[in-house]
Amino acid sequence: MITLDGIGKSFQVARRSAGFKEAVKALFVREHTVVEALHNISFSIGEGEIVGYIGPNGAGKSTTIKIMSGILVPDRGTCRIMGHTPWENRTDYVRHIGVVFGQRSQLWWDVPVIDSFELLRDIYHIPGAMYRENLKMLTEALDLELILKTPVRQLSLGQRMRCEIAASLLHSPKILFLDEPTIGLDAVSKIAVRHFIKKINKDRGVTVILTTHDMSDIEALADRILMIGKGTLLYDGRLSELRSRFGTQRTITVDYAETSKHVEVSGAELLSWGPERAVYSIDTEKVQIAGVLSLLAEQVDLLDVSVENKPIEEVVVQLYKEHQV
Numbered sequence: 001m002i003t004l005d006g007i008g009k010s011f012q013v014a015r016r017s018a019g020f021k022e023a024v025k026a027l028f029v030r031e032h033t034v035v036e037a038l039h040n041i042s043f044s045i046g047e048g049e050i051v052g053y054i055g056p057n058g059a060g061k062s063t064t065i066k067i068m069s070g071i072l073v074p075d076r077g078t079c080r081i082m083g084h085t086p087w088e089n090r091t092d093y094v095r096h097i098g099v100v101f102g103q104r105s106q107l108w109w110d111v112p113v114i115d116s117f118e119l120l121r122d123i124y125h126i127p128g129a130m131y132r133e134n135l136k137m138l139t140e141a142l143d144l145e146l147i148l149k150t151p152v153r154q155l156s157l158g159q160r161m162r163c164e165i166a167a168s169l170l171h172s173p174k175i176l177f178l179d180e181p182t183i184g185l186d187a188v189s190k191i192a193v194r195h196f197i198k199k200i201n202k203d204r205g206v207t208v209i210l211t212t213h214d215m216s217d218i219e220a221l222a223d224r225i226l227m228i229g230k231g232t233l234l235y236d237g238r239l240s241e242l243r244s245r246f247g248t249q250r251t252i253t254v255d256y257a258e259t260s261k262h263v264e265v266s267g268a269e270l271l272s273w274g275p276e277r278a279v280y281s282i283d284t285e286k287v288q289i290a291g292v293l294s295l296l297a298e299q300v301d302l303l304d305v306s307v308e309n310k311p312i313e314e315v316v317v318q319l320y321k322e323h324q325v
Ligand SMILES: Nc1ncnc2c1ncn2[C@@H]1O[C@H](COP(=O)(O)OP(=O)(O)OP(=O)(O)O)[C@@H](O)[C@H]1O
Pocket: 011, 012, 013, 035, 036, 037, 055, 056, 057, 058, 059, 060, 061, 062, 063, 064
């Protein structure tokens, strides 16, 4: 459904030093540096997948999304999406895709949301029945009923984001590009957005490509992640594989009947200690959880135990470090 092969993109950025003299000089002589945003990016995405596209700031995620949505033309490489090259014949192409940029709006600021939807209906030539059906489904699923008549500038961020997502799906696209759709949202709005993305993928088979810095978005939604750093693809695989490759660390929290003993267990690093609770970090490649627990049980009166994976954020930071991005 989506294939990128050897995509490269550079930007020329004008440079000048600070100060009046430099500003005058820049009027006559322009100095440029070249930023290589993408370097030989290749991947394929199949129909119905939800793929998380992650990477540190400036890695090239938005540039890739802009190329895939036809806004930017790459310097090198090919991109085929549903039989189209995105930046050629865009009018035809955009009927197949929906795009949401979390930091930008596709809605008209001063008019009620429903007016923006109707404008989009006309722009995309959405047939009447399809528009009505989609509007009904999106209004219900994204809880828009009470805000459809409100001007966009009066909406909260969470309300606006729900409207943005609805706007991107009015024309029944088969692919949805989401660039940081949960940025700045509170926990309730985030969960509502995630829930809806899952629903649209399951019910309508919409393929979703999602960029985010929020790893809990990725954990909730994406089976597969593509990780990019300094314009190069660093990882393409399942989130669970990434976890098991890097995540043999576990955090064990134990609650026990009050004691003054400082309980040390060989092979387990003591992260914190108190009279009723201690937290240990272990590497399951070196020691077994059961062994650590039985050693603990010999020394204290255990009341409760919880074992947690290393948080996915830490796994990703470790990966960024390894690749020096
Ligand atoms: N229009 C542009 N002109 C010049 N440089 C650009 C432009 N767009 C992107 N870049 C540069 O290309 C690189 C990749 O930027 P991009 O926005 O794709 O990164 P990103 O992974 O989306 O980052 P973030 O997570 O911070 O949004 C950065 O070095 C950025 O400064």
